[in-house]
Amino acid sequence: MAIDKMMLDSLTSGYKFYIDDLKNRNITGEYYDTVEALYNRILELGDECSDMNQMYAKMQNENIMVKLSDAYTKALTEEGTKKYGSSGNVYDDNYLMKNNVEALRNSIKAMRDSFDDVMKKASPSEKMRLMVDNNPETLIKSVEEMIALSEQPGMTYANFLRLQIEQGLDTVMQGVTTRSVLEKILYSHKALMSPDYDVRMWEEKVQEYEKAASRNRFNVVDLHEWALISDRIELKYIPERTRRTRIFDLFMNILGKIDEWCIAYCSYTPYEIFPWSGMPLPDALRSLKRIQKTAPGLVKELEKMLQHYFGLRFIDIVDNPDFRHHVLTNFVDESQELIEFLLMEVYPQCKPFCDLPSEIIHKREQMHRGKREGNPGRNEPYRRMKRYYNEVYGEGYMEQYMKEQNMSKMDSVDTDSQAAPWNYDAFLQNVKK
Amino acid sequence: MADQRLEEYRKYYDARTERYANNPLRRHSYEAEKRLRDLFYQYDTLEEIRDHFGTLNIDCAFAAWRDQYEMESQYYESVEQPVRKKGADDILAQLPNHTDVTDMGAVITDISNRNNVEIYSDCYSGEALINAWEQLDSITAFTNAEVPDEYKSYMLERAEEIRQHIRENVQDIEKTMGEWIAGWRMKPETTLQNRHRRQLPYSDADVEQHLEQFKAITNR
Numbered sequence: 230m231a232i233d234k235m236m237l238d239s240l241t242s243g244y245k246f247y248i249d250d251l252k253n254r255n256i257t258g259e260y261y262d263t264v265e266a267l268y269n270r271i272l273e274l275g276d277e278c279s280d281m282n283q284m285y286a287k288m289q290n291e292n293i294m295v296k297l298s299d300a301y302t303k304a305l306t307e308e309g310t311k312k313y314g315s316s317g318n319v320y321d322d323n324y325l326m327k328n329n330v331e332a333l334r335n336s337i338k339a340m341r342d343s344f345d346d347v348m349k350k351a352s353p354s355e356k357m358r359l360m361v362d363n364n365p366e367t368l369i370k371s372v373e374e375m376i377a378l379s380e381q382p383g384m385t386y387a388n389f390l391r392l393q394i395e396q397g398l399d400t401v402m403q404g405v406t407t408r409s410v411l412e413k414i415l416y417s418h419k420a421l422m423s424p425d426y427d428v429r430m431w432e433e434k435v436q437e438y439e440k441a442a443s444r445n446r447f448n449v450v451d452l453h454e455w456a457l458i459s460d461r462i463e464l465k466y467i468p469e470r471t472r473r474t475r476i477f478d479l480f481m482n483i484l485g486k487i488d489e490w491c492i493a494y495c496s497y498t499p500y501e502i503f504p505w506s507g508m509p510l511p512d513a514l515r516s517l518k519r520i521q522k523t524a525p526g527l528v529k530e531l532e533k534m535l536q537h538y539f540g541l542r543f544i545d546i547v548d549n550p551d552f553r554h555h556v557l558t559n560f561v562d563e564s565q566e567l568i569e570f571l572l573m574e575v576y577p578q579c580k581p582f583c584d585l586p587s588e589i590i591h592k593r594e595q596m597h598r599g600k601r602e603g604n605p606g607r608n609e610p611y612r613r614m615k616r617y618y619n620e621v622y623g624e625g626y627m628e629q630y631m632k633e634q635n636m637s638k639m640d641s642v643d644t645d646s647q648a649a650p651w652n653y654d655a656f657l658q659n660v661k662k
Numbered sequence: 663m664a665d666q667r668l669e670e671y672r673k674y675y676d677a678r679t680e681r682y683a684n685n686p687l688r689r690h691s692y693e694a695e696k697r698l699r700d701l702f703y704q705y706d707t708l709e710e711i712r713d714h715f716g717t718l719n720i721d722c723a724f725a726a727w728r729d730q731y732e733m734e735s736q737y738y739e740s741v742e743q744p745v746r747k748k749g750a751d752d753i754l755a756q757l758p759n760h761t762d763v764t765d766m767g768a769v770i771t772d773i774s775n776r777n778n779v780e781i782y783s784d785c786y787s788g789e790a791l792i793n794a795w796e797q798l799d800s801i802t803a804f805t806n807a808e809v810p811d812e813y814k815s816y817m818l819e820r821a822e823e824i825r826q827h828i829r830e831n832v833q834d835i836e837k838t839m840g841e842w843i844a845g846w847r848m849k850p851e852t853t854l855q856n857r858h859r860r861q862l863p864y865s866d867a868d869v870e871q872h873l874e875q876f877k878a879i880t881n882r
Contacts, residue, residue, distance in 0.1 A: 286841035289775055299768040306764065322667070387670035394677040446680050453730045454687055457737045464741055464860075472863035478796070519813060526807030526817075534799055538864055581808035 232284060237275045240284070244268055247301045260304035267297040322386035329389075330379045333372050340365035354630040357622045371398060397449045408442070411435045420617040422558045422610075424551065426473070430466045434459060476539050477551035483531045483543050484571065488563070490524035491575045493517040494590045497597055526581045544572065547660050556651055559609035564648030565656050567602045572660050603646035668708055675699035687733050694718070694725035723763050727770065728754065742856045745784045749777030779842045786835050787849045788858030791869075791876050794831070795862070797824050798872050825879045832880045848882050 248268050251261050270293060278284040288294060344365050351359055375398050379389050393399040415431035437458050441450045492498045498517060499505045505513035528543075535541050546552050555561050561568070574589050596602055615627040631637050679699045682692035698718040705711045731750040738747035752773045760766040804821040832848055839846040850873060852858060862869055876882075 282838055283841045289779065289842065292772060292775075295768050295772045295775065298771065299764065302764050302767070385667065385670055387667065387674045391670070391674040391677045394674075394681060444685065446683060449681075451685075451688070453733060457733065461737070461741065468860055468863065471861050475863055519816065523807060523809045523813050523817060526809045527803050530803035530807050531799075534803075538868065582810065 232275060232278055232281060236281055237284075240281070241268075241271055241275060244271055244297060247297060251301065251304055254305075254308065256304050256308050258304065258307065260300045260307060263300035264297060264304065267293050267300065326379060326386040326389060329386075330376055333376050333379075337369050337372055340369055352633050354622075354626060354633055357626045357629070361622050374398060395447060397447050400449050400452075408435065408438055411438055417617065417621075420620075421613060422554075424470075424473075424554055426466055426469050430462060433462050433465075437462060472539075473551050476535075476541065477549065477555070479531060479535050479538075480543070480546045480549060480552060481555075483528055483535070484546065484568075486524050486528050486531070487571050487576050487579050488567075489520055490528070490579055491571065491585060491589075491593055493520040493524070494585045495594050495597065497594065501597075521584065525579045525583060528579050529581060543576065544660075547572070547657060553653060556653055556656075558613075559604060559606040559651070561604050561651070562607060564601055564604050564646060565651045566648050567596060569656065569659050570596065600646055601648040603644050603648065605644055605646040605648050605650055607644045607646070665707075668702070668706070668711075671708070672699070672702045675702050688729045690725035690728045690732070691722065694722045698722060717761070720761065720763055724757060724766065727766065728757055731757075744855075744857075745780050746777070748780065749774060752777065783839055783843060783846065784852060786839055787852035788855060789853070789861070790832065790835070790848055790850050791853040791873055792858065792861050794828050794876055795872060797828055798875050800824055801875075828876070828879050832882060848880070850876050850880070850882050 245268065247264050251257075251264060270291070271288065274284055274287050278287060344359075344363065347363070348356055348359060374396075375393060378384065378392055378396075378398070390399075411431065411434050415428070415435055418428050418431050438450060438455065441455060441458060442448050445451070492502060494517075499508075499510060499513040505517060508516065532543050535543060556565075563571075570592065574592070575585065578585055578589065618627045618630070619625065628637075675695070675698055679692065679695040682688040682695060685692070698721075701711055701714060701718060705714065731753045734750035735747050735754060738744070738750065753770055756769050756773065757766070760769060801821045801824050804817045804824070807817060809817055836846060836848060853862070853873060854869070859869065864872075
């Protein structure tokens, strides 16, 4: 099967730039021919390959990207040498200053053109996001400051270059990570209530950025140095994150199986609960019977693993920081009433070869009929996201985004749970009685 | 007596040098920039300086690369990332063989691209067990769970389905990597290297046992 044309076009158009640019500059010769031959080879590979992975692999193995970029650079250098002689012979400050400022002006135009291009193709919500995340005007402002510097009365080329360094303007075009970018990410983790280890990790990044900046004479953080500092901080958090995630996943896996075991006995399940409600009735009943008979054995095996790996019992879930976070952030699907019921009444019965007593099944059915199984605050994470994104990208952003994703209902529909809201302290008291 | 233009250039090259002062991670840049700056103090006219410029400017570009890749090499050594370190070391080994900035730039891109393939290869091998861990535990649970006799064959079938998923996943990965490295085969024991091992919060005995289980299923 051939590669999707849109994906292929997007790849080849990037390389077509090299040909177009050389043509626009009227550059011909050996290096131009190489660029053209390599570009044609990319087009050939596009016809030969069946997917993008294969295409990239062949381009890499034939070293096309490097050869193409190299030939393009050499074509430009050769042309420059023809026009102006080698750089060692150029020592005209006015010429250099003029060239430098012209390059800055061109970069402003290129940034605006490229941004306008992206904006033209963007949906209304994408436009709002791009205006905040990718708006080049902040960068352009810095470039304009550099141009203004060059236009100061009596400004010489040497002073212009020196002041750029001293004011940190020379690093602007490298797209250095700034403290404000890190602070924005940290703020997003706090606003969206990410796990505590993520918040701590980004706090540490902000602090380390400050330290790195303070070590530099011009308060600038070296881009490569920062990448490594940042990487070291991320590595530091891996053991804690993986351990906590694995424990939490095991807890939730066991809890899910206990819940499934419980509803497998309820009379409403084959008719109302997906996936059984979508199955022919005999298949649904057979599936539910199987769950009744096998879930307790699976729960016991998972409990053994929890104990063996981490020295924890299933009931320790109540003191688990990530379960607590799951509840306090309202990512928990179940109501407090249901979780307490599962932990205190269903779980003690969940033993291999045992069935769930009828009074417990009845209680669950009552809870279902009374619409008390779901967490009434379950929409809070969505509201939190809405508050955050509307604050960052502008009022109405989230509503527009949801409309474009055909998810507008989420904006108005609330959970229909009649359960009492979660109270974690009361929950702890109840389950530890 | 130096003229004003030369004085201004001296201050500019002072600033360039100063930017790297007292930063051990940028010592080559500092030294190269300092040599360039010293040239401006050695002569009293820009013409004389131009005549003695030689490769000092190019040396600064090469020094910046040397600093960057020494920094990476030392960092990756310290965090036990030998595959990433190899990319930096390969570039460092090539620096003395080149004098042209454009050529060296192309060499760096080429080595970095090839190293990226090595990194992908290492990750696919090293993370295979990490990604399959929960599936392996499910196999154990389905195999060992106490269930009535009439459900035992169903449980074993489920365990076999999971084994099949694991095998298919390995085959998919090998097909993808095979496009980059002909005949590539997964080496699951790569997980035991610390760069991957630290992502598994389990005892060595558990890791060994799971690794054997994974290798037996996938025949790798």
